[in-house]
Every structure is written in structure tokens, then in C-alpha cells.
Amino acid sequence: MNWSKKYTQCRNCGTQRFPHKLFGYCTRCFHSVKRLEEVKLWNLDQPNTLKGYPRDINFHNPQTFERVKKGHLKQYKERLENIRYSEEKLQRSISGHDLEYKIREVAILSGVDGAKLFFGTADSFNRHFDAEQREVLYEKLNRITESVKWKGIDWNKLFFDK
Ligand SMILES: [Zn+2]
Numbered sequence: 700m701n702w703s704k705k706y707t708q709c710r711n712c713g714t715q716r717f718p719h720k721l722f723g724y725c726t727r728c729f730h731s732v733k734r735l736e737e738v739k740l741w742n743l744d745q746p747n748t749l750k751g752y753p754r755d756i757n758f759h760n761p762q763t764f765e766r767v768k769k770g771h772l773k774q775y776k777e778r779l780e781n782i783r784y785s786e787e788k789l790q791r792s793i794s795g796h797d798l799e800y801k802i803r804e805v806a807i808l809s810g811v812d813g814a815k816l817f818f819g820t821a822d823s824f825n826r827h828f829d830a831e832q833r834e835v836l837y838e839k840l841n842r843i844t845e846s847v848k849w850k851g852i853d854w855n856k857l858f859f860d861k
Pocket residue numbers: 709710711712713714724725726727728729782
């Protein structure tokens with residue numbers, strides 16, 4: 700059975716777990732793919748290209764424009780890479796380190812210090828769980844992390860990252 704008319708899986712992340720949205724992309728990837736294409740067309744001298752660009756006059760100078768455009772491209776690409784990476788991870792064998800990292804992520808999402816709570820737990824996951832158990836546990840934890848809605852463009856990061 701085909702995933703979509705033309706594609707067997709998402710063109711970005713390779714998933715079949717999420718439904719097809721448009722143009723060969725799944726429901727999770729499509730938004731970022733679409734935004735990426737729109738942002739690539741942004742041109743300060745052609746206002747009709749500036750879909751989703753801030754209207755505030757302070758943003759309409761070449762320096763700020765470059766920074767905002769670059770930041771948007773980077774963050775949408777990263778988002779697509781992250782989805783792809785987490786999807787690939789589900790196809791591979793899961794190590795104790797993978798589980799430590801994943802449980803830290805869940806803890807951080809709960810608002811607690813995941814790094815502190817679970818630092819060095821990789822060994823324990825390797826000792827107490829065999830390969831299949833690690834896989835099952837990882838898949839369950841991943842359901843939590845992948846259900847968290849992406850917050851979109853991080854403007855702080857955009858302006859204050861190196
Ligand atoms: Zn996808």
C-alpha cells in the first residue's frame with residue numbers, strides 16, 4: 700500500500716507513521732518545508748515576497764533583514780533535520796546512551812533538571828534492559844517528546860546566537 704499517490708514515505712523524514720500532507724511531505728514536515736520555500740524568496744525590495752516577515756519598520760533595513768532571513772532559514776532547516784534524525788533513530792538499535800539522552804529530554808520537558816537527575820544512567824539502562832527492552836522503552840519515551848508542539852522560530856536565538 701502506498702503512503703501517498705507518488706511517494707512511499709515522507710521525502711524529508713522518511714516516515715510512514717504520520718499521514719501524507721502535500722507534495723510528498725508528512726504532516727509534521729510540511730509546515731517547515733513550505734516556510735523554508737517562502738523565506739528563500741524573501742526580498743526586502745519586493746514587499747510581496749515577504750510572507751510572514753515582521754511588518755515593524757525596525758525590521759526593514761538591510762542588516763536586520765539579512766539576520767532575520769538567515770536565522771529563519773537556519774531554524775527551519777534544523778527543525779527538518781531534527782525530525783529526520785528522530786525518525787531514523789527509531790529504525791536503529793537503541794543504546795543505554797540513547798535512553799539516557801531521551802529520558803533527560805522528557806525530564807527537561809517536565810520542567811526539571813534532566814541532566815542532573817539522569818546523568819550517567821546509560822550504564823544502568825545497558826545492564827538492566829536487553830536490546831529489545833531498550834527499543835520498546837525508547838519508543839514510548841519518544842512518543843512524549845515527538846508530541847510536544849514545536850514552538851516555531853526562536854527570536855532570542857536568532858538575534859543573540861553568535
Ligand atoms: Zn516527514
